[in-house]
Amino acid sequence: xxxxxxxxxxxxxxxxxxxxxxxxxxxxxxxxxxxxxxxxxxxxxxxxxxxxxxxxxxxxxxxxxxxxxxxxxxxxxxxxxxxxxxxxxxxxxxxxxxxxxxxxxxxxxxxxxxxxxxxxxxxxxxxxxxxxxxxxxxxxxxxxxxxxxxxxxxxxxxxxxxxxxxxxxxxxxxxxxxxxxxxxxxxxxxxxxxxxxxxxxxxxxxxxxxxxxxxxxxxxxxxxxxxxxxxxxxxxxxxxxxxxxxxxxxxxxxxxxxxxxxxxxxxxxxxxxxxxxxxxxxx
Amino acid sequence: xxxxxxxxxxxxxxxxxxxxxxxxxxxxxxxxxxxxxxxxxxxxxxxxxxxxxxxxxxxxxxxxxxxxxxxxxxxxxxxxxxxxxxxxxxxxxxxxxxxxxxxxxxxxxxxxxxxxxxxxxxxxxxxxxxxxxxxxxxxxxxxxxxxxxxxxxxxxxxxxxxxxxxxxxxxxxxxxxxxxxxxxx
Numbered sequence: 040x041x042x043x044x045x046x047x048x049x050x051x052x053x054x055x056x057x058x059x060x061x062x063x064x065x066x067x068x069x070x071x072x073x074x075x076x077x078x079x080x081x082x083x084x085x086x087x088x089x090x091x092x093x094x095x096x097x098x099x100x101x102x103x104x105x106x107x108x109x110x111x112x113x114x115x116x117x118x119x120x121x122x123x124x125x126x127x128x129x130x131x132x133x134x135x136x137x138x139x140x141x142x143x144x145x146x147x148x149x150x151x152x153x154x155x156x157x158x159x160x161x162x163x164x165x166x167x168x169x170x171x172x173x174x175x176x177x178x179x180x181x182x183x184x185x186x187x188x189x190x191x192x193x194x195x196x197x198x199x200x201x202x203x204x205x206x207x208x209x210x211x212x213x214x215x216x217x218x219x220x221x222x223x224x225x226x227x228x229x230x231x232x233x234x235x236x237x238x239x240x241x242x243x244x245x246x247x248x249x250x251x252x253x254x255x256x257x258x259x260x261x262x263x264x265x266x267x268x269x270x271x272x273x274x275x276x277x278x279x280x281x282x283x284x285x286x287x288x289x290x291x292x293x294x295x296x297x298x299x300x301x302x303x304x305x306x307x308x309x310x311x312x313x314x315x316x317x318x319x320x321x322x
Numbered sequence: 323x324x325x326x327x328x329x330x331x332x333x334x335x336x337x338x339x340x341x342x343x344x345x346x347x348x349x350x351x352x353x354x355x356x357x358x359x360x361x362x363x364x365x366x367x368x369x370x371x372x373x374x375x376x377x378x379x380x381x382x383x384x385x386x387x388x389x390x391x392x393x394x395x396x397x398x399x400x401x402x403x404x405x406x407x408x409x410x411x412x413x414x415x416x417x418x419x420x421x422x423x424x425x426x427x428x429x430x431x432x433x434x435x436x437x438x439x440x441x442x443x444x445x446x447x448x449x450x451x452x453x454x455x456x457x458x459x460x461x462x463x464x465x466x467x468x469x470x471x472x473x474x475x476x477x478x479x480x481x482x483x484x485x486x487x488x489x490x491x492x493x494x495x496x497x498x499x500x501x502x503x504x505x506x507x
Binding site: 061079080081082085086089090092093096097100102103104105106107108144145146147148155157159188189190193221222223225275276277278279281282283284285286312313314 | 324344346359386387388389390391392398399400401403404406426427428446448449450451452453454455456457471472484486488496497499500501502503504505506507
């Protein structure tokens with residue numbers, strides 16, 4: 040059994056949170072540059088130029104890319120042969136998150152659902168983190184992190200279709216979601232689609248699909264084809280960067296599919312703004 | 323073809339009348355920041371005939387909740403938040419002299435109508451460009467509701483703050499017209 044110190048995890052998570060807030064990952068940065076090159080609308084092109092410049096300033100001057108520094112979302116794979124010493128893994132993730140948001144001068148955006156009271160002085164600074172645990176073989180802890188903003192989360196949707204809806208039903212549904220969203224989720228977007236499983240499995244899969252690198256190809260050839268078809272359809276909507284009209288509405292479509300019940304076809308669409316702040320470490 | 327303007331706040335009717343959806347404007351001068359929680363309180367003050375923390379006449383409100391400033395900086399990252407959450411409050415503020423709003427995303431028909439009726443505009447700033455936009459802010463002072471944290475009302479001074487006209491005084495909407503130009507049916 041491998042032992043990992045509580046404090047080591049705290050430190051790693053803290054650094055992950057701070058680094059992600061100011062450094063746009065290479066895949067997202069390159070995707071913005073490609074979009075700039077391909078955009079036909081001068082207004083949208085100017086927006087994309089600002090976004091590239093923004094990423095440069097954020098990195099060079101260590102300023103948060105966006106004032107919405109998000110809720111902290113983690114997908115964590117815990118090896119069966121690893122033991123955390125000095126505290127629980129959940130507490131370590133939360134403590135690292137809190138320290139990262141505080142020491143990185145990031146915004147605490149977590150509040151109660153109805154009174155809207157910010158929880159920074161009671162529960163903790165931008166706590167609790169949203170954590171999805173999975174148990175795997177081995178003696179490592181694998182941590183995928185994303186700072187998830189509210190604007191793009193607000194337009195995300197899920198629906199359980201009858202099986203007969205098929206691929207066509209899914210394509211139409213995703214088009215409807217992105218078309219209705221228009222400028223609000225800060226395009227150009229990454230669109231995560233969870234297909235199959237149960238209601239909640241589809242939603243979690245659609246979130247996890249956003250962690251994949253933009254520009255990577257789905258390992259399943261059928262899904263890779265469907266991703267391309269949906270991306271082409273979405274870019275015909277004309278929404279453009281920040282919704283000002285243009286050809287580059289979507290940077291990528293990522294699908295995660297699961298086996299599902301014979302009676303149902305669950306579909307979830309989770310939308311990611313252009314500021315795709317995601318990172319991955321293994322301890 | 324879109325035009326470029328350099329304007330200084332407070333804005334007059336003459337300043338905003340000529341602006342057309344799609345025009346680029348570099349704003350300088352004073353802006354006031356407010357999100358939904360602050361808007362709710364401002365509207366309550368108007369309804370109760372009480373004095374507002376700033377003069378609405380000719381003013382421009384920026385929908386933003388910045389990150390905390392690092393030591394020595396006036397403000398942290400400060401890009402726009404999604405504007406529809408302010409839709410129910412904006413028309414009454416426009417009626418009382420507000421001339422411009424800066425945010426991102428669609429507005430309701432009531433807000434667009436109020437822009438026409440009271441001669442005002444809705445500007446879009448680039449969402450997610452918080453580092454770049456924060457640098458255009460020279461100074462920042464909390465003037466009301468400090469307990470709201472990032473949602474407090476701030477008086478900020480900006481220099482050449484880049485925005486695009488989304489809804490003008492004629493009823494044009496860049497989100498609808500710009501998109502129609504590039505939509506492939």
